[in-house]
Structures are given as structure tokens and as C-alpha cells.
Amino acid sequence: MKRLASVFLTIFFLVLVMMLPQAGALSKEDGSPDGGALNYGEYGRPATLDPITSNDMIALRVCELIFNGLVGIDEKQEIVDDLAQRWDISEDGRIYTFYLRQDVTWHALEGQDPVPFTADDVIMTYNVMMHPQTITPLKVRYEFIDTVTKIDDYTVRFTLKRPILNALARFSFKIIPKHGLQNSEFITREDPFVQHPIGTGPYMLKNITAEREVILVANENYFKGRPHVDKFIARPFADQNIMGQALMFNAIDMIVLVNHRDIPQLQGDKRFVLQPYNALSYSFFGFNMRNPLLADKRVRKAFTYAVNRKEMLDSFFQGQGTIISGPFAPGSWAYNLDVAPLPYDPGKAQQLLTEAGFTRGDNGIMEKDGKPLSLTLKVPIAKESEAVKRVILAFRNYLSKIGVEINAEFQEWLAWKEDIFLNHDFDIMFASWVFDDSADISSLFHSAEAGPWKNNFGAFSNPDVDSLIVESKLTLDHEKRRTINRKLHDIIADENPYTFLWTLTNYAAYNKKLRRVAIHPYKFFTFADGWFIPKSEQR
């Protein structure tokens, strides 16, 4: 009997030891088990993995796992502490003082001791972001800051040029390490850091495989407690159709954006959860207004009139979306409900082209001053789902009916980004924008944002839009901002820099083995450190 008791006692202690966190690891102590891996399907490969030079959703999701901001936003949309444990705001709303956590270290490189996070990192991040040689769409968002000062190693003070609405939320920008960059003054896409980022977040980059899978492992020293899932693996799929199959055959555990064709099947399959999340997004055909033929808004509008968006939405996306009229998503506070989408009217399209001075050439293509309306349309291969291919084909057919020749080119994601954002070598492009709740379109349509790697890739320029964007940024009055955005919507819909298409329904799908999943509608993985997989379902 004694022997039996001693065996039980030994087993008990062994179990106890196994349950203890690894030396140095910070447990979340929320009762959920650690372990397991999460393979998630992405629709492309991120170009860069740092939060400053990247401008796509794929990188944003990875960055959300690797980095932290001074403040964060919780599930109830409240601003919460992150790298800053508290803050003071001066009465005039111009001085923001952040008191930083003193228990945060940067992801340690192999064989090196972890480096502590300090005020120097915050100051360097801001300076790098704003440096003229750093090319980033973030710059326009932080012009409201006048100076940043280090008070001590764990206190930073930002002085604003003027008070602005929602200033505190803007301090959620991700902080990068002073010791991480090759050049501590600015960052370029050539800096090794953009492929090997170091952060403070719940996950650390382990490696990027030859297939461009991004493998992240749990940060044992994460200051909010070790995340539960051991590994996150981002697997790129050039074809969304295959991604759905991969989930159904358990090759992956999660899809961040479900192909519409797969929704009925996934909804009927009890192994998976189909979770809607409302990213404020829309798809569009964007015009390059550097091409003189497209500089005339009548031509751009003619293209929009010529395209039957409802037919495309119904045929290719089973009607699972909403046709839009302007530069905001219908789920946004900024959407102008008075502006209706232009109707499908090929006659009107033809009339506008004629008004713009085009006549039909011998080959049936419209031309002006001897220049035919023959245009290149560039589409990223990451978008090459069957539905997108059909959209492109339909677009080409609709335009051919009004005498416009479209030469569609599908390009690899990175090459496409270079052609659109860097070289501006395109006439028309197909893409989608995703916004956070602020509905800030300044980087998209302000004329100052038309340079290399900036978001105004089509060089749209309208003085009224510029001044309204500036006024919108300056005002502290919500209703005024709302009115201005309604006006912006109205003007931009009329200027037609894009053929605005639709907002599609966003669903994530995941295997039910994943528990306590909460998804941020924009950043997606914000709450991923709390997700877990029960021991019995870890593999």
C-alpha cells in the first residue's frame, strides 16, 4: 500500500513539474493550455514584414503578432495600455506623455541576451517613420506631431502641432527596436530588418521558408504572458480556390478571408466556424491619370457607366456584396448615403467618350488625336481567384463594347506592387483597400501623396479634395468631419479616379479545435495571444 502511495506521489510530482512553465517563461495563468500550432492560409506573400514599409494586409496581420504599440484597442473598442502602462494628456490636448513599461524586452536573437525596450526605441521609431528617406504611407498620418522628447529611459513626451480628434488612438503605431535597423535614421526595403523583424509582441519570427511560409514561434517572455499557441505559420496560396480545399482537408487550420464560393460548404460543415468580420474594404479599378487619355474625368466616368457591376457581383460573387458609389465602405460612418452608384448605361458611356473627343477608328477602337483607347490593366496574381479572373474578363468585354481595348496582365504580387506603387507603369489596376474605422482617405486622394510607394498611385489631384482633406484633419468637431467626408465622397464619386466596385462580405473560417477566438475586424490577430487549442486536439 505504501509502495502504491509512493508511486502515486511520484506521478503527481512529475505531472506538477510538467505543468510548470518553462524557466523564465511568463504564463498567462488564465487556465488555458499552451501548445499546438496554427497554420493559416493567406492569399499572398508579404513583401516586407516590418510595420513601416509594408502597406498590405498580409504584412499587417503578421506585424500584429510581432509588434506592439504604445497603446492598443480592446474588444470593446476601448483604448488600453500596451507598451505604455499609462499616459497623461495636457489640458489643451497638445502634450501626450507616455510612461513606458519597464518589463519589456525585444525578441532575443539566438545566443544573445534580450535587449530591454526603452524610450529610445519609441523616439527612433518616430524619427525613422518621418525621415524623408523612409518611404511609408504612415508619414501622412503622423504629420500632426511636432516634437518627441525623451524625459527619461521610460518616459516619452509627444508635443502635437495642434490637438486632433482621436489622437490617442494614433499612438498605436508599432514600435521597432533601435538596435534592429542597419541604419538608425531611416528604413528602406533593402534593410535586412524588413525581412527579419524583431519585435516585442507575442510571437517571434523564426524563419521564412523557401515557399515563403512565415513561421512564428511563441515569445516565452511576452510581457502580457506567453501566448498559448506555440506556433503560427502563415501559408501563402496564390489561388484562393485551393485554400478552401486545404482547410477542408485539414492541411490548414484557418483562412483569414474565405472565398465566397466556399461559404455554403463551410457553413454546413460542423468542423468549422465561419466568422464574419467587417473590415471596411472595397474593390475597384484604379486609373492612372498620368496617362493623358485617362486624365479626362468623362473618360473615367464612361468606363464606370460601361460596366455592369450588379451583373458581375451576382454572377461571380453570388450577390454577396454591396455595390458602392464612392471612396468609403458602406459600413463606415463616412459613407454618403445620398450618393447613388452610377447605373449601368453603355449609351451614356459612349456619349461621354464622344463628348471627350473620341471617335471610332477603323479597327473599332475609340481614338483621339490618333491615340487609340488601348490600355493595360494590371492585376496581382494573389487576386487570381476564379471570381477575380471573371471580373477582369467581364471588365474587358464591357469596355470592348464601347470601343475600349483592355490588355490584362496578371502579375506576381511583388512585381505588381512595384509597377503600381513605384514605377507607376500601368493604365488601370485592380485592387482593394481595407480601412480601419477612421475612414482616412488622405493617403489615397491627396495630391501630395502621389510619389513612389505612396498610396495615391494614380496621381489623382483635385484642389477641392486636397483642401477638404486638410480641413477634415484639422477639425475637432465630429459632425464637421462627417459633413466634410460626405462632401469628399460626393466629389470623388464625380471625379471617378476609380471605378468603385463593391464591398464583399468578409468571413474567416477556422477549425473548431481553436478556442476563444476573437478577431479584430481590421488587424485580425490583435487578440491571438489568448487563443488556445485544447491539449487533446494539439498535433
Next chain:
Amino acid sequence: MPKAGFILAMMVLLALPSHAAKDPFKRGLQLYKKHHYEDAIQLLYKHLPSEDKSDRRGKAYLALGMICLANAGLYQDLYQASTATNLDYLNRLLSAKGPSKSQLVNLYLGKAFLETGRLSKAAAFFKKFLVAENSKSRDRDLAKIGLATAFYLQNKPAEAHALWAQVKKTPPELSISLAAAYSRVGLTEKKPLATCKTALDLLRQSGDTPSIQIINNLIGVYSRNGRIDAGFELINRADLKAFFHEEVPAPNKVIRFYDSALLSNLSSFYAKAALKFLEKAYALPDKKNKGLTQYYLGQGYGRFGNPEQSMRIMNEFISAAGGPHRLKNRARVRQAFNHYLLGSKETTTSQLNALLQSEPESDLVAEMLLSAVRYQFDAPQIVIQASAMAQRVQGRSFSRINFALGKYYLWKKNYPKAISYMEAGRDKSHKNRVEFNDPLMLVNLAQAYYRSRQFSEALEIFFEMNKHFAAVRQIQDALQGVYIMEQKSAGDVKIF
């Protein structure tokens, strides 16, 4: 419960001989099936068969009654959504600081509180508006009408009459507003209907089109006076998405105001229309549709303020030989809540318990739960049974039981649970489309999202709904207003 007997009703009604798929009656029912209630009502009403075709006319009345009942129920929930959102928005506007503050916010808070029966608060805001400088004479008169109504309802008739007497009788908008106030408080001796007719004639002579303020008031007056024809004529030509007031307190600052009374008036109007049509169908010697007519008439009376009549009609329906068992059970649920409305809670409890013990189908449990929530009647046994059923059933019944549970948790302010149930039952292939999802469910889901500060999800639902129900615009506008004030984000945008 306008949808409960839907399948049976469709089967019976579509049994009508018809020569062409373009038959307006069949088209009307197809529109109803797609939840395009107003299109269906317009079509059926326009093509009502002549008096000599009593069989066809009876079915048309029954169909119109059913659809109006569904529409009345939908506007009732839209009204609840609107009052909540509108009040939130107006309160936020009120708390705004700075020189370009809204003046009209006090007037509209007065209206909002008057509408929800908080009379002292309503009076306080109307008074606040009246003491402010620079307000327009017409707006001051509207405030006086509102304040007087609040006084009257607070049992202060002298003060009310004194204020009403100060209101100018022109333009027609003011006289109609005054008439609507008299109608609302039951002062029939003031001849509100006649006043409206005179004012409307004046308006027509001047070539002006009725403003939304006029339309709202007229719908209320027509509804109370049973003027269904005039009401339909008005609604068919009205732009129900129009704003009531636009204020420009500063350059590039435009605030729009809406009155949620419009949704409440529309609900009452459609309820009145439903009862009128169903009463006509009931009066016809149409034995084939008698049961169905009784059932819907009983539902209509019960839902819209006449539980005694509902009890009588439902007793007739239940005790009649034959008839569909499912509808009879639903009629029993109605009866249980008629008892509740008439003050006999014990009878309600015992009748519901009896139904629960009869191995009810999930649709019946859903109906019991939805009724319980409607009357804020706590019945934990129904919730337990419904929750268990939600794990088992499939198809349309799955949606219905999940909706009922979602609505229950919305009432209980457990918004994550409300969302989780309603999302489970939502047709995700057609997420926001009213053709594939019960619009009542969508309104409640939008409410749950709104309460969880997931504004864009709520806005998307209303955006799609607005395509078929124009008056939804007032909820969208208020929701956008709350959203901008609540959102906390960094101004990020990415390509994908």
C-alpha cells in the same frame, strides 16, 4: 407572429387558379416571400379584384392582411432600433462643446422623449429650445406643439391648450402638426382629419409637395382614423428617407435630424390596414380560407392592442373542427399571452407549461420565446428548451429558434450571446439580404451589433435593408453619427 403560418398560407393562397406567371396576386406573394413587403402590398392593393369576385377578393384581403401585419411588426422593431440609436446620437450631439453647437438638438430631444413617453424630460428640452435665441418661428411653433402635447399627457390641459392656441395655422405644415397632436391625444372635437384635408388641399393648390414632417403627421392621423386608402396613396408617393430638419451651425457642418415617430406611425398604420383587410376577409363567405383568416386576425388583434377580440377569434379558430394542428398550437401561444395582457399571468404560465410538455416542435418553441420576449415575460423553461433545440434542428427551423434565442439575449443585454445565436441562424451565403434572411432577425442582429459597438456590422445590415425600406435611413444616419464619435482608430489603410 405574421411569419408562423407562412408556408401553409402560401400553399392555400397560391392554390388560386391562374393563367399566367405574371398574375399580380402570385407576384405579390412572391414579393412577400422575398420579404419585399411594401412592394407586395402596393402590387396587391393596386390589383384588388372587383367586388363580384368574392373568392379572389377574399384571398387578396387575406394576403394583404398577412403582409401588412408582417410589415407592421417589422416597423415596430425598426422603431425600437431607431429610438435607441437616435437618443444616443442626440445625447452625444448635446454634449458637444464649442461655438457651433446645434440648436435643434433640444427640439429633437424633446420629440424623442415625448415619443418614448418620458414627458418631463420632453417638456424640459422643448422649453430649453423655446428660450434659445435665433430659432426660426416655424421651429418654435413645432416646439410649442410638442410641449403642449407633453403638458396634455401630463394631465395639464389648460397649459396645453394655451400653448396650442399660440401656434400659427399656416403654413399647412404647422396646421397638420397641430392636427396630429390633437389626434394623438384623442381630441377628436378639434377635427384633426378635416384640418389635415384642408391643409393638404392648400398645399396642393400652391403646388408644393408634402414634406416628411407632413407625411409623418398625416400617416399618424390616417392611421388613427382608419383612412387606409389615403394612407397608401400618401406612402406610395412619399420619400420616406427624407430628413426632417437640416441645420448648418457652421461652414462645412451640416446636421440632419429625423423623427422616429415616423416608424411608429408606419407600424400603427400597417397594423390598422392589416386588421381592416383581415376583417374584410373574415366578413366574406369564404369557407376555404376561414381558418387562416381567423388565425391572422387573432394574431393582429393580439399584437396590436385588442386582446379581448383576439381571444374571441382565436377561440373560434381553435375550437373549429379540422384545421392545421401547427397553427392551432400557435394560436394557443397567442391565447396564453392574451391572458397575460388581460392580467392573468398564472393562466399564461400554465398554458405555456402545457404546451412545453406536449413535445412541441422547434418552431412553436421559437414562437413562445419570441412572444415572451415581446411582452418581457420571463420564462426560463422556454429558454432551456429552445437552447437544447438549437443544437438539434436544421434548416429554416434552425434559423427561427436561433433568432428567438438571439432576441431573448438581446432583451437580457447579453449582446455576445445574442450575436452568436443570430449569426448561427443567419444565411451566410446572403449575409445581409432580406430575401434570404428574415428582416426582423436582421434588425435585431443589427441592434446587438450596435450595442456591442460593432457599428460597421450594424450599418451594413441597414444599408442593405434601406434598399427595400427607405425609412431605415433615419437609423443609418444616427448610427453613423454615433460611430464617428465612438471610433478610436489610427487612420490606417492597406491594400489587399
